[in-house]
Amino acid sequence: MTRRKKTRSLADKVSIRTGRRKDYKQWRHANPDQTGPSKRFAAKKQKQRQQQAQKRLQRQQSAPNIAIHPSDNGGEKH
Structure with missing residues (x-):
């Protein structure tokens, strides 16, 4: 008895597949x-994105404020 190779391809999960791309296209349609x-994968990715956004927001809030254009000098000096 041979084991089937693990795959992420949906084409291998289709039981009506005859080996022709056209048949898979019809089944998919x-x-x-x-x-x-x-659904589990989509929920996992959504959770990861939310956690990433939270971490990013925390990094932004904890970062020091840098004055890029200090307004204390009166005018441009060359």
Whole structure:
């Protein structure tokens, strides 16, 4: 008994596939709900993005404020 190779490809998960790209295209068109990423994967990525945004916001708030254009001098000096 041989084991099937793990794959991320949706083409291998289709049971009606005959080895032709056209058949897979037709199946994908007929079953749009099964072709996207899994709900668990999408939820995981959304959580990661939220955590990344929180960390970024914390870094921005904790960073020192740097005066790039100090307004204390009266005019431009060359």
